[in-house]
Amino acid sequence: MNAATVNHQWRIAAFPQGEVRDGDLRWSESPVPEISENQILVRNIYLSLDPTNRLWASGEETYLPPLKLGDVMRGSTLGVVEKTRHPRFREGDVVMGAQGWQVYAVSDGSDVSRLPRDNRLPLKAYMGVIGSIGLTAYFGLLDVGRPKAGETVLISAAAGAVGSLVGQIAKIQGCRVVGIAGSEEKCRWIVDTLGFDAAINYRSGDLAQAISRSCPSGVDVYFDNVGGDILDAAMGALNLYGRIVVCGLISQYNAASPQHTFSNLTHFLIKRVRMEAFIVLDYLARAHEAYAPLTQWLQEGRIQYRVDIMKGLENAPAALAKLFDGSNQGKQLLLISDEP
Amino acid sequence: MNAATVNHQWRIAAFPQGEVRDGDLRWSESPVPEISENQILVRNIYLSLDPTNRLWASGEETYLPPLKLGDVMRGSTLGVVEKTRHPRFREGDVVMGAQGWQVYAVSDGSDVSRLPRDNRLPLKAYMGVIGSIGLTAYFGLLDVGRPKAGETVLISAAAGAVGSLVGQIAKIQGCRVVGIAGSEEKCRWIVDTLGFDAAINYRSGDLAQAISRSCPSGVDVYFDNVGGDILDAAMGALNLYGRIVVCGLISQYNAASPQHTFSNLTHFLIKRVRMEAFIVLDYLARAHEAYAPLTQWLQEGRIQYRVDIMKGLENAPAALAKLFDGSNQGKQLLLISDEP
Incomplete structure (x- = not known):
């Protein structure tokens, strides 16, 4: 399989006890999935690393359904639509969602939101302030x-x-x-x-x-x-x-x-x-109340942010670990694949 | 001094470390105080014992000013006006306040509230449900x-x-x-x-x-x-x-x-x-909102209470201790002197 046909994932191999260790997550390879009618193929660009990811990996009931052994690790992502058989999406659309620790994901569109096509903010802003x-x-x-x-x-x-x-x-x-x-x-x-x-x-x-x-x-x-x-x-x-x-x-x-x-x-x-x-x-339904002032403050330079970008999906566990030893400098992201 | 001219108090002798022990409170005797113009002499009938009394005895800043060594121990009381030179009070009026762990107290009326003169509830109700x-x-x-x-x-x-x-x-x-x-x-x-x-x-x-x-x-x-x-x-x-x-x-x-x-x-x-x-x-200003339904429920028999009455001011420390070993059966009161 060459790069364009291979997908990679991090899957739960064992529920971590204490900090996440080698062996808790398993690096896996599979073909890039095919899509059916009303589906899109998303290539993930950024993965967000957040402290709450540690709760998600626990296998226990949290505020989201627990993951099972073998599942792709859950994670918030921003990606680009590479293929579409869905009427609402075009190739090249940028979408946010929780497509997990993998390069390619298939979606029916219900679990992603599309960025405005006339958007002028850098993509990484959506993994932080406008997210x-x-x-x-x-x-x-x-x-x-x-x-x-x-x-x-x-x-x-x-x-x-x-x-x-x-x-x-x-x-x-x-x-x-x-x-x-x-x-x-x-x-x-x-x-x-x-x-x-x-x-x-x-x-x-x-x-x-x-x-x-x-x-x-x-x-x-x-x-x-x-x-x-x-x-x-x-x-x-x-x-x-x-x-x-x-x-x-x-x-x-x-x-x-x-x-x-x-x-x-x-x-x-x-x-x-x-x-x-x-x-x-609990606040997703009220997101517009926040995005308007946040976007304005960002454009006026009244709020600043910094992102700490590590590259390569293979480094996702290392990027997560930085949050727990405090070595990240600002919002921790992982660049999974290139921006369009 | 005979009974009618002697006052007794419990005063702070040492701030308790851990549970209140003999020696932390000092039994003291003094003449029954004289009153001046615009003052009343209150004879305390009931003393309320409450867990928060332990905080009051600590000498530390709480939600009330700290007591000093030598002060009469703070406590919520219900008493009868024995002498009055105050236009708002008559002899025999029943008043609630925080006159402390003593038999007689002098007040200018600002720190007590008078029960309605046509009141039909037993006095001890005001040390509990209607208090x-x-x-x-x-x-x-x-x-x-x-x-x-x-x-x-x-x-x-x-x-x-x-x-x-x-x-x-x-x-x-x-x-x-x-x-x-x-x-x-x-x-x-x-x-x-x-x-x-x-x-x-x-x-x-x-x-x-x-x-x-x-x-x-x-x-x-x-x-x-x-x-x-x-x-x-x-x-x-x-x-x-x-x-x-x-x-x-x-x-x-x-x-x-x-x-x-x-x-x-x-x-x-x-x-x-x-x-x-x-x-x-924080809710004293809204007391009327509560007293109306509480009085009604009490009169309808929809709420019940029990009081555990110990007698004699000399037993106040023992009555307080019952709260901490759980041996009280309902609201713990101390009968300091007889009801009118």
Whole structure:
């Protein structure tokens, strides 16, 4: 089989215990599938790597149906229509969906959305700001966290794809914004380039003290991507009627028995805190509310993003691992095949 | 000094470490105070004992100003006006307030509320259903938990003053109601007398399994009075968009370093749970919204309560301790002096 007739996939070989290891995912090869009437053949260009992928690989019931052994690993993708026997799609259309960790996928069109044909934004923007990352940041902050101008917003994984966007949206809302990140470089980036008011490197020194210093008026909204000790420390700094937005819990996704120990729950009670989780899927029907302002802010240069692109589907497990050791610099993507 | 001229108080001698011990509170004697123009002398009849008293004794900032060493211990009271030089009060008026752990107190009227003079309910009702207990149960369940008819409501400390009322209000709303309590007698009482659908004795067997068995459709609202392991187990049973009402955390109030360990926080995220704390003080302005239906339900026999009355101010520390070993049977009161 030559390149044009061979498809590759990563399939679930064993449900990972702890971090994903060699052998949990199996590299497989198959012919490029044929399409039938009312189907399209999509060649994936970008694969999005997100912390929640670790939950998807677990084989357990999550907010999506569990994967079975042998299934192609689930993943959000952007691709191009290479062949079409579907009236709604033309060759060359760019589509977003969750076509998984594979080069070619067949779709009946129900599980993908087509980008506007007159679109002027770079394709990778749709894997970030104008995609599920943007919806996550926008609705998580504004609909769940509900910050008011002048309030202090604290964000964990603040140099990550979601966190960096949350902070910039909070600045646009007139908030004081403090980010927690895992390196001096990330801290500098969110302050110097993105305009955060302060940054905390959680790897250096006492976190609770650092939060007190950086948030002299306390914390009104804590946007959490990590859970664990950082969540506990942030909880202790919350003001009256403070809010915790639970967006992700990456610190515990690899744990065999995830445990979060809270020493500040009495403070939670005394301050009448609200802690609320959300999943971006709940907001897909309202996506247009977010895309209009996000697109405008992007075009005006009021929000910035960076993507960390690794190449080659064979490197998908390595790209995922970067999220968990924090070595990614911005939104982690994998370039599966060339842009049209 | 004879009885009519002597006042007694319990004062803070040392901030308790762990459970309240002999020596933390000091029994003191002083003359019955004289009153000035625009003051009343209140003789306390009932003292309410509540888990939150332990927080008040801590000397730390809570939702109320911290007590200082030497202060009279704070406590909710119901008393009778024995002397008045205040135009709004007559001798014999019954007043509610927080006059503390003492027999006599002087007030300028701003920190007490007068019961209606034509009141027909027994006085002890105002230390329970038609008082802060009633407001706590009513607003905590309906305003924070927001149960819908047909949903399952799970309650910890369900035979306690607040929990037993929450369950009965939830039944009136058409919910399935399951209570967690600490003895077989309490479990029988909430099912046989109060009409709960099921009860779980947390001292016998695996709690998570018991919750699954008693809540076959999962839990929609968990009303928490205890925190700790029971909160964690309940969290794991929550349905999509489940709600946790954080009313109290009695399991950790005596702990020197309170810790709550959660193994079910990923479930919290996946199910988009909302966990929200409240304090009854936030609802005092809306008390009339609750008192009208509560009074009606009480008069119709649709809600029942029981009080556990210990006698004599000297026994106040012992009455408080009963809340923490679970030996109280319903709302714990202390009879300080005779009803008029």
